[in-house]
Amino acid sequence: MGTKWEYCTLKYKTGGWLGGKVDEQEFQDELNRYGYEGWELVSCFDTSQGQGASRDIIVVFKRQL
Template sequence: MKKYEYKVIKTTQEGFWNPQVNEIDLTSKLNNLGQEGWEMVSAVETNSHQGSTKEIVLFFKREATF
């Protein structure tokens, strides 16, 4: 039977007047995780108020080596 390990990453937005996720940094982080064998299985955004995105939560899994 396969066994898995999981990782949760939270991204936050930067900037006060027009907050945005830094796509370049996020892409780099995702590529590094992919090289380590992590597969993103889900992404969920959380709201702060009035539909504004507070953060994005990313869920990853990979086959366990233990």
């Protein structure tokens, strides 16, 4: 049988209802925390609010079982 994986999805808030700016250090710290727990980043995308603003950042991680 092949390699087995588990997945984790993180919704990172960029601000209130209208979105906002990302605190880059806070976001990096959060990604590193998952990395230290053995999670590998697979995908990362934002949910558009309009006019270049983002409401949430969706991050998908995986790690081997």
